[in-house]
Amino acid sequence: MTFTTEDYMNMSKRLGDVRTEIGQFIVGQKEAVEFSIYCVLADGHALLEGLPGLGKTMLIRTVSEVLDLSFSRIQFTPDLMPSDITGTSMIERLENGKQQFTFQKGPIFSQMVLADEINRATPKTQSALLEAMGEKTVTVLGETKQMDRPFFVLATQNPIEMEGTYPLPEAQMDRFLCKILVSYPSKAELMEITKRTTGGQTILLNKIMNAEEIVYAQQMVKEVLIADDMLEYAVDIIAATHPEEASIPEIAQYVQYGSGPRGLQSLIKLAKARALVAGRYHVSIADIKTVAKPVLRHRLLLNYEGEAEGKTADDLIDLILQTVKQGQAI
DSSP, X not given: OOOOHHHHHHHHHHHHHHHHHHHTTSOSOHHHHHHHHHHHHTTOOEEEEOOTTSSHHHHHHHHHHHTTOOEEEEEOOTTOOHHHHHEEEEEEEOTTSOEEEEXXXXXXXXXXXXXXXXXGSOHHHHTHHHHHHHHSEEEETTEEEEOXXXXXXXXXXXXXXXXXXXXXXXXXXXXXXXXXXXXXXXXXXXXHHHHHHHSSOOOOOOXXXXXXXXXXXXXXXXXXXXXXXXXXXXXXXXXTTOTTTOSSHHHHHHEEEOOOHHHHHHHHHHHHHHHHHTTOSBOOHHXXXXXXXXXXXXXXXXXXXXXXXXXOHHHHHHHHHHHOBTTBOO
């Protein structure tokens, strides 16, 4: 499929309308809103981390409403079972008296799934999401069922209240395209939030796009061009996260594991999505730099020394972006 410059400009305007409509209800959280849209365009999944009450759940629900996608919410708890997510086969009695097994779909069979407090469920239940996230299928009793398109999992986790939680394994963290940090609102934003939520006015959201348009936009993202030198720059950033090969002393000292190939794929996908939102059909350096932190912050595993020194993944990513230059391998 071939797209023209006008196609990209028109889609950019549509996506701008989506952001504006989300802003009618969500106050602030510009980065969280933008990267949620980028993930939808890149056909990936996002992990949102922030303190309770900052609007993570409401943001995801608002995005699904504006994009006219079917929505379901799964509250992860320690006693949640895999079948509570995927669904199960139940015996149904027919009119002639005979019985047959009928599959009852679970909440995973929605176009946008909110996995709320995903780190509160056991690893066995967490893994029930892996197949759906990676393959867009669910297998129950040997029968494989396809997910509707588009399909997204947006998971939330709280950085506090770690008692009774099961941290996500690195393999499952890697399934998420990016990790979005939801921060405290400013004083002005707190004022606006209070006015919108404690008054008598009800905000009604308009549906700006639908599933068919989103699939079309995802195809446009794939056709966004990336020059060889831009791709090489992205590869250099990923290579700089590997402690055994890094020439940056702090990476070798504080990082236990760096990013793998999926990190590079995510970096390129999100950079292309950002270019589309800006109305461009080619990736720029700014695109790659902007998406680097959300893409890599959950793919850099610090060692004991790094944690003891109070280092964060974002600190080290900043250092990599300052050190790695375009056309200059490191």
